[in-house]
Amino acid sequence: MIDWNRLISDPVLQSLGALLREQFGVWVGVVDAFGKTYPAGDAGVEPFNRPVCVRFCSKAVTLERRATSGDAEPKTSTCARSNRRWNEQATPGLDDVATHCHAGLSAMVIAFDEDAGAARSTHQNTPPAGRACLYISGYVHTEHAYERLGNIRALLKANQLAPETEAATDAMMDTIPRLDRREREFMRGVAGQFVARARRLLGEDEGDGAAAKIRVPGTNYYGMIGSSRPVLHLFDTISMVAHSNSTILIQGENGTGKELIARALHAESPRRDRPFVALNCAAVASDLIASELFGHKRGAFSGAHRDRDGLVEEANGGTLFLDEIGDMELHLQVKLLRFLQEGTFIPVGGSQERKVNVRVLCATNQDLEALVREGKFRKDLFFRVNVINLVSPPLRARKGDIEVLANHFLSSASKRHHRPQKSLSAAAMQQLRAHAWPGNVRELENEIERLVILSGEDEVIGAQLLSERISPTEDDEEFGDFDGMQMPDAVERLERAMMLKTLRETGWNKSETARILGVSRRNLIRKVARFKLEGDLED
CATH class of the missing domain: 1.10.8.60 (Helicase, Ruva Protein; domain 3)
Structure with missing residues (x-):
C-alpha cells in the first residue's frame, strides 16, 4: 500500500511541485485509482482551485447529446471520472501520457509503478488500491489553444456554468495557461525527477530491488539529457553556481539548449519560487526592447495608450533571462549596464527611478570578445555579464x-x-x-x-x-587523391569539397556554413558562385 502522507509531505516532492505550480500556473499532484487527488507543492493549496475548474467541479457536466434516439440519456462526466481515467492511462517508466480532462484541459500523467499492466489485469472490476500516478494539468497547448479554449467556453455555456458577462468569461479563460513545446519539455524533465523520487520513497519499504527498477537513459537534469563527460560537468557546474546571485553568461551554438540551462539555474536557485522571465533580444525590434525590459508610461510613444510594467518588474525577486544578448544595440547596452550595476531603471517616458531585485542570466551564440574588438559590444558590459561563464557543448x-x-x-x-x-x-x-x-x-x-x-x-x-545530408550518396566528392596535381589546383579542390560537404550538412544555410568553416559569408557566396556549387543543390 502507498504511504500517501509520506509522498505529499516529502520536501523534495513539495519543492518540485511548487516549482511547476509557480513557474507555469499548472496543477501538480498525485491521483490514486479511485480518483482522489493529493496536491504536491504549497501546503493547503487545493488541487483544482482555478475559476474554470471550480465551476466544472460543481456538478456533472453534459459533454454531448446522443441525438440518434429521442429518449437517449446525455453523456456526462465529472472530475473524479477524469482523475480515474488518468490513472488508467498512465504508463510505467518515465514516459508520460499526454491526455486531457472531461472539460478539455490538457494533462501529463506518469505512473509510479513499473508494471502498470499487471496492476490493472488482476481485478478488472476493482481499482488497484496501490496504483498511483503523477498528474500535471490545467493548461492547454499553445498550438491548439484557439480550438481547445473555444470548446471549453462552449461547454461552460452549454452547462450554464459561464459567468453572466462575456468580459467575466474572458477574464476567467485568461487564467488558463498556454504552454508551448519547450515549456512542456521542461515540465516533462521535472516530472521525471518527481516520479524517480517518488519511486525511491515507495521502494525503500520494499527493499533495494524496487528502487533499482528505475531506468533512466542517461541523466535527466531539468529536461537536459546526457551521460557524456562535458554534459555531466555542465550539470555539476550549474548546481555549484545556481545559489549565487552573480550574473551568468551562457555561451553555445544554436540548438544546444541554452534556455534549458537558464531554467535549470533558476530551478536550482533560492529564487525557484519566484518568476522566470525570458526575452529573446533578436526577436524584438531594437526600438521596442527598452519598453519590453523597463516598461513605459502612457504617451511615451505612438501606441502607448496606458502605463505598462516591463519584464524586469515581472521578474522581481526571480530571474530575468536575456537570450541572444549579442544582438542588442549599443544604446540599449548602456541602459542594461546601468541596470546591472545599480539594480535601478527608469521606464520609457518616465522620470522616477525604480529598483528591483532580479538575477540576470544572459546567453549568446556569438563571440562577444570578437564583437568587443569590432566595437559592436561594450567592453564594460561584457565584463559585467561575464562574471560566471557556462558553455553549452555542441x-x-x-x-x-x-x-x-x-x-x-x-x-x-x-x-x-x-x-x-x-x-x-x-x-x-x-x-x-x-x-x-x-x-x-x-x-x-x-x-x-x-x-x-x-x-x-x-x-x-x-x-x-535518413536525410541526404546525414547519409550522403557515394558519388560525393572526396577530400583525397591529389596525385599529379599542383598545389593551387589541390587547394581549390579541397576548398570546393569542404564547402560542398558543409553546405549539405547545414541544409545549404550559408551563414551557418561560413561560421563553421571560419570564413566570411561574402567570401563563401563568392566561392560558391565561382565553383558553381549551386548545381549540386538537390531539390
Missing part, C-alpha cells in the same frame, strides 16, 4: 550522447504521432554518430521526428530513411 563534442538522445526523441515522437514504439537499426545509428550535427540537439530532434513519421508502422527504422 553535439559533435558529446557524441556519446547521440544514442541516448536519439532513443529519447524516438520514444516521445512515437507517442506524439500515435505510432508504435520504434528503434533505429545499427546502420542508422552508426550514420547518426558519424554526422557533424551543425544544428546540434535541435537538428537531431527534428531528424528523429521526420524518421518516425516516414517509417509508418515499421518498428525498426533503417538507414535508407
Whole structure:
C-alpha cells in the first residue's frame, strides 16, 4: 500500500511541485485509482482551485447529446471520472501520457509503478488500491489553444456554468495557461525527477530491488539529457553556481539548449519560487526592447495608450533571462549596464527611478570578445555579464550522447504521432554518430521526428530513411587523391569539397556554413558562385 502522507509531505516532492505550480500556473499532484487527488507543492493549496475548474467541479457536466434516439440519456462526466481515467492511462517508466480532462484541459500523467499492466489485469472490476500516478494539468497547448479554449467556453455555456458577462468569461479563460513545446519539455524533465523520487520513497519499504527498477537513459537534469563527460560537468557546474546571485553568461551554438540551462539555474536557485522571465533580444525590434525590459508610461510613444510594467518588474525577486544578448544595440547596452550595476531603471517616458531585485542570466551564440574588438559590444558590459561563464557543448563534442538522445526523441515522437514504439537499426545509428550535427540537439530532434513519421508502422527504422545530408550518396566528392596535381589546383579542390560537404550538412544555410568553416559569408557566396556549387543543390 502507498504511504500517501509520506509522498505529499516529502520536501523534495513539495519543492518540485511548487516549482511547476509557480513557474507555469499548472496543477501538480498525485491521483490514486479511485480518483482522489493529493496536491504536491504549497501546503493547503487545493488541487483544482482555478475559476474554470471550480465551476466544472460543481456538478456533472453534459459533454454531448446522443441525438440518434429521442429518449437517449446525455453523456456526462465529472472530475473524479477524469482523475480515474488518468490513472488508467498512465504508463510505467518515465514516459508520460499526454491526455486531457472531461472539460478539455490538457494533462501529463506518469505512473509510479513499473508494471502498470499487471496492476490493472488482476481485478478488472476493482481499482488497484496501490496504483498511483503523477498528474500535471490545467493548461492547454499553445498550438491548439484557439480550438481547445473555444470548446471549453462552449461547454461552460452549454452547462450554464459561464459567468453572466462575456468580459467575466474572458477574464476567467485568461487564467488558463498556454504552454508551448519547450515549456512542456521542461515540465516533462521535472516530472521525471518527481516520479524517480517518488519511486525511491515507495521502494525503500520494499527493499533495494524496487528502487533499482528505475531506468533512466542517461541523466535527466531539468529536461537536459546526457551521460557524456562535458554534459555531466555542465550539470555539476550549474548546481555549484545556481545559489549565487552573480550574473551568468551562457555561451553555445544554436540548438544546444541554452534556455534549458537558464531554467535549470533558476530551478536550482533560492529564487525557484519566484518568476522566470525570458526575452529573446533578436526577436524584438531594437526600438521596442527598452519598453519590453523597463516598461513605459502612457504617451511615451505612438501606441502607448496606458502605463505598462516591463519584464524586469515581472521578474522581481526571480530571474530575468536575456537570450541572444549579442544582438542588442549599443544604446540599449548602456541602459542594461546601468541596470546591472545599480539594480535601478527608469521606464520609457518616465522620470522616477525604480529598483528591483532580479538575477540576470544572459546567453549568446556569438563571440562577444570578437564583437568587443569590432566595437559592436561594450567592453564594460561584457565584463559585467561575464562574471560566471557556462558553455553549452555542441553535439559533435558529446557524441556519446547521440544514442541516448536519439532513443529519447524516438520514444516521445512515437507517442506524439500515435505510432508504435520504434528503434533505429545499427546502420542508422552508426550514420547518426558519424554526422557533424551543425544544428546540434535541435537538428537531431527534428531528424528523429521526420524518421518516425516516414517509417509508418515499421518498428525498426533503417538507414535508407535518413536525410541526404546525414547519409550522403557515394558519388560525393572526396577530400583525397591529389596525385599529379599542383598545389593551387589541390587547394581549390579541397576548398570546393569542404564547402560542398558543409553546405549539405547545414541544409545549404550559408551563414551557418561560413561560421563553421571560419570564413566570411561574402567570401563563401563568392566561392560558391565561382565553383558553381549551386548545381549540386538537390531539390
